[in-house]
Amino acid sequence: MIVLKFGGTSVANAQNIQKVIAIINQKATNHPLAVVVSALSGVTDMLINASKKAATKDESYQNNLEEIKQKHFDAIAELIDPSHQNQLLIRINSQINQLQTLLDGCFLLGELSPRTADAIAGFGELLSSQIIASALQQSLPNSTFKDSRELIKTNANFGKASVDFNTTNKRIGDYFSGIKSQVVVLPGFIASSENGNTTTLGRGGSDYTAAIIANGCNASSLEIWTDVNGMFTANPRIVKQAQPIETISYQEAMELSHFGAKVLYPPTIQPVLKANIPIWIKNTFEPEAFGTLISNQSETNINPIKGISHIDNIALLTLEGSGMVGVAGSSKRLFEVLSQHAINVIFITQASSEHSICIGILNADADKAKEAIDKTFELEIAQNKIDPCIVEKDLCIVALVGENMKNHQGLSGKMFSTLGKNNVNIRAIAQGASERNISVVINEKDVKKALNTLHERFFEDNTKQLNLFVMGVGNVGEKFIDQIHQQKKFLKENLKINVQVIALSNSRKMVFDEEGISLKDWKVLLEQGETANVNAFISKTKDLNLRNSIFVDITANYDVAAIYDQFLKQSIAVVTCNKIACSSQYENYKNLKSLSRKYNAPFLFETNVGAGLPIIDTLKHLIASGDKVNRINAVLSGSLNFIFNNFSDSYSFHDVVKEAGVQGFTEPDPKIDLSGVDVARKILILIRESGYTMEMEDIENRSFLPKECMDTTNNEDFFASLLKHANHFNALLAEARAKDSRLKFVASFDNGKASVGLQFIAKESPFYNLEGKDNIVEFYTDRYVDQPLIIKGAGAGAAVTASGIFADVIRIGNV
Known part of the structure; x- marks a missing residue:
C-alpha cells in the first residue's frame, strides 16, 4: 500500500485534478493506493471567512457560500460525464445545504463555537474528495470513497484535535485489510470525536491525515504531492538560487518544517517515524522530477547544512532581573503561565548568569503574554527584583539545519560573520545540544537579505552576488556597464562573483529592478524609468535591503558626494571616482573612513587618483x-x-x-x-x-x-x-x-x-x-x-x- 496526498494547488481546479488523476492511474497499476486530498484551492479560507461573517451578523456570508457552491459545481461540470453527474450533484447539494444550516445558525445566534467552526471548516475536504473520487471512477472503476471521520478518532479539542492512535490505528488496519478497491480516496484535515462530532487536525492537517493513514495501514511509503520539486535548501520564493534537497533525514525534515518550510506540515513526520515509512515530496506538475526522499537513512555529504528556514511574525519576550539569579522555579513559573494561556513557545535562550531569559512567540500572542507574565511576577516587579516583561515585535527566526552540523567546527562563526558583514543584527541565539540547528532572531525587514546571504555562503559554491546601485551613466558610466556585461560570465565562472546591476540613475531618470537590470537594453529601460531624485534613490536602495549592496558613484556631483554616509551606515559599500568627498573637509573624510570600519562597509576610491592606475x-x-x-x-x-x-x-x-x-x-x-x-x-x-x-x-x-x-x-x-x-x-x-x-x-x-x-x-x-x-x-x-x-x-x-x-x-x- 502506498499513501498519496494531494495539496490545495494540486486540486485547485479541474485542469489540475486531471493531472492528479493521471498520476493516480499510473501509480495504481503497480500498487493499491490510499489517496488523501485537500480542499479545492482557497475553499478553506472562504469557509472560515463565511463563518466569521455569519457570527458577526454580516449577511455577505451568503455570497461566500454561493461562491463555494459554484466552485464545486463548476468542477463537477468539467470533470464528470453528464450521464453520471446526477447522484453526485444530489450528494454535494445536500452537504452544501447542511453547510448553509450551520452558517445560518451562526448568523441567528451571533456566535461561532469551536465545535461549529470545525464542522464548517471541514466541508472543503469533504466536498473535494467526493468529486475527485467520482472523477477517478470514470477511468478507474475499482476505486472508492471513504470518509476519514470514520477512521480517525480524536479528542474534542476543536481546532487542533489530538488523535487517539490506538483506536485510529485499529480502525484503519481493519478497514484496509478488508478493502477490495485498488484506490481509496479520503478527505484530509477532518476527523471525528468519540461523540461523532467533526474535528480538524490544524491547518495543513491533510499531510497529517495522510501520515496517520500510512501508519495505520503500514504503508510502504507516503507521497506528499505539491507544487514544488521537493523540500528546498531555502524558500525558493525568497531565495532564487535555492535547490531541491534529494535526501534528508526525518529529524532534519522535522526541523525545517518547524522553522517554516511550508511544503510539509510539521506533525506529519511523527506517525511515520517510528514505523520507518519513507516520505516522498513530489511535484504534481513535474511528476518525473526526483523530489525529496525523507527517511532514516543517513547520508554522507560534504555540506553539513541541509537547509535554511525561517519563521516570520515573531515577538521576543525578555524577563530579567537580579531576583531571578539563583531562585529556583522562575523558569517553571514563566512557562507555566504561558501554557495556561495556550501560548506556544517557539524559541528559548537563557543567559548562564540566570539574570535573564528570552523566549520567542508569535506576534499575535505578545500582548497577551506580557500581561500574563507581568501579573505572575507582579510581586517581584513591585519589589524591583524583576523588570516588567520587555516585548520586541516584528522579528523573525532564521535557522540553519543539518544532521551533520555537530561534526563540523566553526559553522556558528560563519553564520554570525556572514550576517554581520551585511548589517543583519542578531537579537538572540539558540543552539540545541544535538547541534541539529542553529537559530537566530533578527529583524523581520532583514529576512530576505539574511536568507540569501546565508544560502550564498553555504550552498552556492561560495559564489557571491554583488548588487550594484549605479549613479551616473555618462561616458565613464556607459563604459563601466559595458565592462560588467562583457565580463559577467567570466567573473561568475572564475572568481565566483555574480554582479547584478539593481539600479541606474542619471540626472533625469532612474530605474530599479530587484532581479537585476538587463544590460542589453539598459538605456531603453533607464529612459522609461521614473524621474531621478537623490533622496528617492537612497530610500529605494535602503528599502530593498539587499545583501552585498554597493553604491557606485560615477558623477562629479557635490550633492551625490554628500550622501555616502547614509549608505555606509546601512553597511552598503561605496565605490566612487568622484573626488569631492575625499577632498572635502578633513573631518568629513575621516568620518567616512570611520563609518566604513564601524559598519564593515568598504569605501573604495582608487579612481580618485590616476583613473585605473593602482x-x-x-x-x-x-x-x-x-x-x-x-x-x-x-x-x-x-x-x-x-x-x-x-x-x-x-x-x-x-x-x-x-x-x-x-x-x-x-x-x-x-x-x-x-x-x-x-x-x-x-x-x-x-x-x-x-x-x-x-x-x-x-x-x-x-x-x-x-x-x-x-x-x-x-x-x-x-x-x-x-x-x-x-x-x-x-x-x-x-x-x-x-x-x-x-x-x-x-x-x-x-x-x-x-x-x-x-x-x-x-x-x-x-x-x-x-x-x-x-x-x-x-x-x-x-x-x-x-x-x-x-x-x-x-x-x-x-x-x-x-x-x-x-x-x-x-x-x-x-x-
Whole structure:
C-alpha cells in the first residue's frame, strides 16, 4: 500500500485534478493506493471567512457560500460525464445545504463555537474528495470513497484535535485489510470525536491525515504531492538560487518544517517515524522530477547544512532581573503561565548568569503574554527584583539545519560573520545540544537579505552576488556597464562573483529592478524609468535591503558626494571616482573612513587618483606594512598632460582643450582640470592616505590661467576666454622651448607642505617623457629613499576610469 496526498494547488481546479488523476492511474497499476486530498484551492479560507461573517451578523456570508457552491459545481461540470453527474450533484447539494444550516445558525445566534467552526471548516475536504473520487471512477472503476471521520478518532479539542492512535490505528488496519478497491480516496484535515462530532487536525492537517493513514495501514511509503520539486535548501520564493534537497533525514525534515518550510506540515513526520515509512515530496506538475526522499537513512555529504528556514511574525519576550539569579522555579513559573494561556513557545535562550531569559512567540500572542507574565511576577516587579516583561515585535527566526552540523567546527562563526558583514543584527541565539540547528532572531525587514546571504555562503559554491546601485551613466558610466556585461560570465565562472546591476540613475531618470537590470537594453529601460531624485534613490536602495549592496558613484556631483554616509551606515559599500568627498573637509573624510570600519562597509576610491592606475592601493599597502611617506612628486592630471603634450604652434591651446573634452579626459567643466583644483584634490587625497592631516586650502595652487578665464561661469565663456588669451598660452609654450624643457602640471608634497602648478621639466627628469594622457607618481618613503617608488601609466579616459571602478567592485567581491 502506498499513501498519496494531494495539496490545495494540486486540486485547485479541474485542469489540475486531471493531472492528479493521471498520476493516480499510473501509480495504481503497480500498487493499491490510499489517496488523501485537500480542499479545492482557497475553499478553506472562504469557509472560515463565511463563518466569521455569519457570527458577526454580516449577511455577505451568503455570497461566500454561493461562491463555494459554484466552485464545486463548476468542477463537477468539467470533470464528470453528464450521464453520471446526477447522484453526485444530489450528494454535494445536500452537504452544501447542511453547510448553509450551520452558517445560518451562526448568523441567528451571533456566535461561532469551536465545535461549529470545525464542522464548517471541514466541508472543503469533504466536498473535494467526493468529486475527485467520482472523477477517478470514470477511468478507474475499482476505486472508492471513504470518509476519514470514520477512521480517525480524536479528542474534542476543536481546532487542533489530538488523535487517539490506538483506536485510529485499529480502525484503519481493519478497514484496509478488508478493502477490495485498488484506490481509496479520503478527505484530509477532518476527523471525528468519540461523540461523532467533526474535528480538524490544524491547518495543513491533510499531510497529517495522510501520515496517520500510512501508519495505520503500514504503508510502504507516503507521497506528499505539491507544487514544488521537493523540500528546498531555502524558500525558493525568497531565495532564487535555492535547490531541491534529494535526501534528508526525518529529524532534519522535522526541523525545517518547524522553522517554516511550508511544503510539509510539521506533525506529519511523527506517525511515520517510528514505523520507518519513507516520505516522498513530489511535484504534481513535474511528476518525473526526483523530489525529496525523507527517511532514516543517513547520508554522507560534504555540506553539513541541509537547509535554511525561517519563521516570520515573531515577538521576543525578555524577563530579567537580579531576583531571578539563583531562585529556583522562575523558569517553571514563566512557562507555566504561558501554557495556561495556550501560548506556544517557539524559541528559548537563557543567559548562564540566570539574570535573564528570552523566549520567542508569535506576534499575535505578545500582548497577551506580557500581561500574563507581568501579573505572575507582579510581586517581584513591585519589589524591583524583576523588570516588567520587555516585548520586541516584528522579528523573525532564521535557522540553519543539518544532521551533520555537530561534526563540523566553526559553522556558528560563519553564520554570525556572514550576517554581520551585511548589517543583519542578531537579537538572540539558540543552539540545541544535538547541534541539529542553529537559530537566530533578527529583524523581520532583514529576512530576505539574511536568507540569501546565508544560502550564498553555504550552498552556492561560495559564489557571491554583488548588487550594484549605479549613479551616473555618462561616458565613464556607459563604459563601466559595458565592462560588467562583457565580463559577467567570466567573473561568475572564475572568481565566483555574480554582479547584478539593481539600479541606474542619471540626472533625469532612474530605474530599479530587484532581479537585476538587463544590460542589453539598459538605456531603453533607464529612459522609461521614473524621474531621478537623490533622496528617492537612497530610500529605494535602503528599502530593498539587499545583501552585498554597493553604491557606485560615477558623477562629479557635490550633492551625490554628500550622501555616502547614509549608505555606509546601512553597511552598503561605496565605490566612487568622484573626488569631492575625499577632498572635502578633513573631518568629513575621516568620518567616512570611520563609518566604513564601524559598519564593515568598504569605501573604495582608487579612481580618485590616476583613473585605473593602482596608486591608492599601492599606497595603502605601503602604510599598512609600516612604511612612511615623506615626499610625493606627481603628474596627476591625464587631461592636462594630454593638453600640454599636444599643444603646439599648429594646434592651439583652445583646440587641444576642446579635443580633451571630446575624448573624455577632462571633467564636464574643464576649468576644474585647468584651474589645478582637480590636481589639488588628488594630491590632497594621497597626502591624507599617507597619514597626514591637511585641508584643501593648505595646498598652494599656482594657476597658469589668466584671471578672466578663472572668473567665467560657464563653458561657453570659458572657451571664449581661452581664445582671447591665446598669446598668454603661446608665451608659455615658447618659454618652455627656450629652456629646452616641456610643460607639465606637477603636484608636490614635501616636509608637510603641498603645492600644484605648471613647471618647466628638464630632459633629465622622469616626467619629461611622460606621453599622451599618462600619469606618474613618485613616492619617497623610509624604505624608498634614494630611488622613489614610481607608478606610471594612463591616468585619464573613460575606459581606464571605468576599469578602475570595476576593479574596486571586484575587490569587494573578493573580501
